[in-house]
Every structure is written in structure tokens, then in C-alpha cells.
Amino acid sequence: MPDIASEVLRRRTFAIISHPDAGKTTLTEKLLFFSGAIQMAGTVKGKKGGKFATSDWMEIEKQRGISVASSVMQFDYREHVVNLLDTPGHQDFSEDTYRVLTAVDSALMVIDAAKGVEEQTIKLLNVCRMRHTPIVTFMNKYDREVRDSLELLDEVESVLKIRCAPVTWPVGMGKTFRGVYHILLDQVILFRAGQGPLDDVEIIDGIDNPRLDELFPLEIENTRMELELVRGASHPFVLEEFLAGTLTPVFFGSAINNFGVREILDALVDWAPAPAPRDATVRSVAPQEEKFSAFVFKIQANMDPKHRDRIAFMRVCSGEFTRGMKFKHLRLNRDIAANSVVTFMAQGREQVEEAYAGDIIGVPNHGNIQIGDSFSEGEALAFTGIPYFAPELFRIVRIKNPLKLKQLQKGLQQLGEEGAVQVFKPLNGSDLILGAVGVLQFEVVASRLLNEYGVEAIFESTSTYTARWVSCDDAKKLADFEKNLGNNLARDAADSLAYLATSRVNLELTQERWPDIVFHATREHA
Numbered sequence: 001m002p003d004i005a006s007e008v009l010r011r012r013t014f015a016i017i018s019h020p021d022a023g024k025t026t027l028t029e030k031l032l033f034f035s036g037a038i039q040m041a042g043t044v045k046g047k048k049g050g051k052f053a054t055s056d057w058m059e060i061e062k063q064r065g066i067s068v069a070s071s072v073m074q075f076d077y078r079e080h081v082v083n084l085l086d087t088p089g090h091q092d093f094s095e096d097t098y099r100v101l102t103a104v105d106s107a108l109m110v111i112d113a114a115k116g117v118e119e120q121t122i123k124l125l126n127v128c129r130m131r132h133t134p135i136v137t138f139m140n141k142y143d144r145e146v147r148d149s150l151e152l153l154d155e156v157e158s159v160l161k162i163r164c165a166p167v168t169w170p171v172g173m174g175k176t177f178r179g180v181y182h183i184l185l186d187q188v189i190l191f192r193a194g195q196g197p198l199d200d201v202e203i204i205d206g207i208d209n210p211r212l213d214e215l216f217p218l219e220i221e222n223t224r225m226e227l228e229l230v231r232g233a234s235h236p237f238v239l240e241e242f243l244a245g246t247l248t249p250v251f252f253g254s255a256i257n258n259f260g261v262r263e264i265l266d267a268l269v270d271w272a273p274a275p276a277p278r279d280a281t282v283r284s285v286a287p288q289e290e291k292f293s294a295f296v297f298k299i300q301a302n303m304d305p306k307h308r309d310r311i312a313f314m315r316v317c318s319g320e321f322t323r324g325m326k327f328k329h330l331r332l333n334r335d336i337a338a339n340s341v342v343t344f345m346a347q348g349r350e351q352v353e354e355a356y357a358g359d360i361i362g363v364p365n366h367g368n369i370q371i372g373d374s375f376s377e378g379e380a381l382a383f384t385g386i387p388y389f390a391p392e393l394f395r396i397v398r399i400k401n402p403l404k405l406k407q408l409q410k411g412l413q414q415l416g417e418e419g420a421v422q423v424f425k426p427l428n429g430s431d432l433i434l435g436a437v438g439v440l441q442f443e444v445v446a447s448r449l450l451n452e453y454g455v456e457a458i459f460e461s462t463s464t465y466t467a468r469w470v471s472c473d474d475a476k477k478l479a480d481f482e483k484n485l486g487n488n489l490a491r492d493a494a495d496s497l498a499y500l501a502t503s504r505v506n507l508e509l510t511q512e513r514w515p516d517i518v519f520h521a522t523r524e525h526a
């Protein structure tokens with residue numbers, strides 16, 4: 001039997017975050033390449049060494065009736081088991097995107113070096129900062145004309161509020177991209193376009209090596225000058241600061257050319273933390289404990305109307321999961337027959353044989369599982385820290401057929417509890433207001449209301465601009481606030497009171513006028 005403590009130590013669970021188009025998908029593919037999880041395009045290695053073509057995987061998926069895109073991938077690298085979690089972007093951006101960050105121990109941030117720090121990266125980094133998540137940074141697309149490297153570091157430091165410790169440094173860019181200098185190893189790694197994942201790279205030792213002047217005198221001279229500046233302007237890599245989330249090691253490269261990718265994987269394995277203890281309200285749970293425990297951080301709806309099942313994604317927090325074992329859904333105090341639990345491999349999913357802290361397992365959910373639910377072998381644990389984020393998009397929901405009001409309320413109650421969307425009931429008036437962080441959430445809700453509850457809903461725009469949950473130690477002051485601002489107040493699916501502001505100015509003025517009321521941009525799962 002495997003030793004749980006050593007299984008925990010070898011695990012690395014990280015999310016890959018970026019603004020759309022920075023190269024997240026490309027980099028993910030190359031990471032899988034390097035790990036050997038993808039042999040060639042379209043071929044995936046099975047867990048026990050067998051090979052399956054992608055089409056076989058798709059057939060397996062079809063048979064199981066699962067059409068959820070793979071957003072969790074597990075692969076081996078060196079002596080480690082790596083769990084990589086995708087954070088969906090574009091219009092798929094949703095509350096799930098944020099919550100994925102509660103299930104990881106570190107994050108890999110990809111930045112398009114031609115563009116610098118972009119909006120979605122800022123949002124995701126805000127959540128990472130709240131949680132002190134260690135961040136590894138990859139500056140991508142150096143095979144193109146990109147921005148000045150020092151300026152990029154400066155932008156990361158000032159906008160994302162994290163110190164930068166360059167570990168590699170680019171030599172040239174675009175047509176004259178020659179490679180990267182590894183600052184810690186004092187080696188130049190030469191760039192070759194279209195590098196295969198297993199191709200040996202050519203390495204030249206020492207930044208002052210005359211061979212570099214023979215190969216590309218202009219670029220290396222420029223790099224040496226920049227390095228002088230870098231030494232003055234940036235920070236040395238300090239492991240403790242990285243682990244505290246205050247400093248990020250920065251790597252440069254080109255994902256599409258497989259260049260600079262191995263260095264990132266090595267950093268994640270060598271520096272990023274293994275699963276740590278987690279707060280479960282009654283006590284802290286250590287990952288190497290014998291008994292299994294887990295919590296749900298994401299529920300993915302199946303968009304295929306023929307299959308209503310949804311997958312609840314659980315992060316294992318302790319112990320050992322083995323196929324066929326039983327565990328308890330603590331909120332409902334009910335056993336889960338876990339024979340249909342799946343794990344996520346490079347491009348498909350398979351039955352879980354065993355899983356340890358840091359691993360993600362998926363359980364088909366027929367509506368009983370909610371975001372934030374905890375599971376154990378019996379002990380009453382309640383993992384904390386699964387936040388709800390103040391929505392940024394709002395819609396009033398109406399129904400075509402008024403006789404369906406009951407079904408609408410029931411549907412929204414359940415979708416709200418599940419975390420698919422946030423539902424606000426204003427204190428005054430009968431409208432229901434939906435809040436989301438991504439537009440796709442409204443579409444998902446509309447289609448699920450129709451398919452699962454038989455309700456045709458119409459969404460209309462509202463004057464709400466943003467929401468803040470409110471609290472106050474003084475019950476009398478809170479009652480006063482409620483009485484005065486009833487038209488702007490609502491209760492969410494968990495019955496928490498929220499202030500719906502009509503503009504940023506409106507929010508600021510209200511905060512000024514009511515100094516004793518605390519306004520929260522996040523709410524933790526009750």
C-alpha cells in the first residue's frame with residue numbers, strides 16, 4: 001500500500017491563469033508534451049502505460065454520456081504527480097473561474113509579452129493575493145516583437161502588486177530571439193524554432209563566454225547591459241517569499257516553440273508547495289492523515305440537454321481515496337456510493353483507482369451537491385474559504401408564463417445554492433435579480449431553467465452596477481440601514497444581506513454615509 005505522506009509530498013496542484021490569447025492553451029499542451037502525457041498529437045498515454053488514441057477517449061466519453069471539456073489534467077513529471085487546473089477565460093469566465101483558485105496550491109501566470117498585464121489577469125491575481133497563493137510567471141511570445149522586458153517586470157510589480165525575481169532573462173526577441181540566460185545557473189539556453197519537447201537544448205556556460213560573442217554579438221551585449229539593470233531593479237529569488245505569495249519567479253520564452261517550458265515545470269516541481277493543511281472549521285486537516293476528506297469547488301453543468309448529470313469537482317484534502325470506497329456527504333449526512341468517481345487525465349477521464357490530497361476527483365451530481373460541500377469518512381468537517389465574489393453583471397429575471405412562478409423560484413433557489421449564478425431578492429418589490437461575473441452564466445441559467453424546470457425566462461437589464469455584502473456589529477445600526485436603504489438592499493440564496501449599488505459613486509457615497517456598516521466584496525460559503 002502506498003505511503004500517504006510520500007504521495008502527498010510528490011503532489012503539485014496548480015492553476016494556469018492568463019488573459020485570453022496570452023497562450024494558456026498552447027502552454028498547457030506543451031507542459032503535457034514535456035511530461036510525456038501526450039506522445040504525439042492526438043495520442044494520450046493511459047495510466048498503466050497503454051496508449052489510447054484521442055478518438056478512443058472520445059468514444060469512452062460518449063459511452064459515459066459525458067461531454068464536459070477537460071479542465072483538470074493530471075500527469076507525471078519527474079517523480080511528481082502534477083494536477084493542472086484550467087481557469088476558463090473569454091465568455092466562459094465565471095465564478096467557477098475564481099473558485100478554481102481555492103482548490104490549488106500555486107498558480108502559473110502566463111503573460112503575452114507584447115501586451116503586458118491585462119484585465120483578466122488582474123482579476124485572477126486579486127484572488128490569488130487574497131489567498132497568498134505562490135505564483136510562477138511566464139512571459140510568453142518572445143519569438144515576436146514584444147515590449148521591453150524591464151518595463152514588463154515593472155508593470156507586474158506595480159499593477160499586480162507582487163515583486164519579481166527573474167530566473168531567466170531573454171537574449172533578443174522576435175527575429176533575433178537567441179535564447180534565455182538562466183540567471184541562477186549562469187547558462188545561456190539557445191533558442192531554436194520548432195524545438196521538439198524531448199530534443200536536447202544547446203547550452204553555453206557563463207554569460208561572458210566568448211562563444212556567445214561569436215554567435216550573436218549584438219544581442220548578448222544588450223543582454224549583459226540589461227542584466228546590470230536587472231540586478232539593481234529587481235529582486236533575487238527567495239523561496240520563502242515565493243511561498244508567501246509576495247514574490248514571483250519570472251521566466252521568459254515562447255510556448256509555441258516549446259521554449260522555456262521545461263524551466264517552468266522544474267520550478268513548479270522544485271519550488272511550488274505540496275498540499276498543505278486546510279481549515280475545516282472544527283480543526284485543521286493535515287493532508288497526510290489516514291482518513292479521506294474533500295470539498296467541492298466547482299460544479300460543471302452538462303450543456304448537452306440529453307444528459308442532465310453534472311460533475312462536482314472535489315479537491316481531496318486528506319487521506320486516500322480508493323475506487324469503490326464510501327464516503328459521506330456531510331451537509332446531507334448521506335453516504336455517496338463512489339463507484340462512478342472519475343479522475344482527469346491528459347485528454348480524457350478514467351475511473352479513479354486512488355487519489356490523495358491535491359488530486360481532483362469528479363462525482364456525478366444530480367442536484368444534491370453544492371459548491372463548498374465537504375465530504376469525509378464520517379467526521380463532521382466543514383472546509384472553509386470557498387468564496388462568492390461580488391457579481392459584476394446583473395439581470396432582472398422575468399417569466400413568459402406567470403403560472404410558472406413557483407418553478408422559477410425553485411429553479412433559481414437551486415441554481416443559486418449550486419453557485420451557477422447568484423440570486424438576489426430585493427427587500428422591496430417582487431423582481432428577482434441575477435448576478436454573475438461572466439455573461440455565459442446567464443445563458444447557462446436560461447438553458448437549465450428551460451430544460452430542468454420547464455421555465456422560459458427572460459432577462460432584462462437593471463440599473464444595478466455592483467453588489468456588496470453588508471454586515472454590522474451593531475444590530476440597531478443595521479436595522480436603521482435596512483430601513484433607510486431598503487430599495488437598494490436584497491438577500492441572496494444564503495439569506496445574506498447585500499447592497500446593490502447603481503454606480504461606483506453611489507457605492508462610495510453610501511460607504512461614506514454609513515461608516516459603521518462593513519461592505520464586503522466577497523462572501524464565504526456559509
Ligand code: GDP
Pocket residue numbers: 018019020021022023024025026027089140141142143144253254255256257
Ligand atoms: P489562450 O487563449 O490563452 O489559451 O491562448 P492560445 O494558447 O490559444 O494562444 C493564442 C494565440 O497565440 C494562438 O494563435 C497561438 O498560436 C499564439 N501563441 C501562443 N504562444 C505563442 C508564442 O510563443 N509565440 C507566438 N508568436 N504565438 C503564440
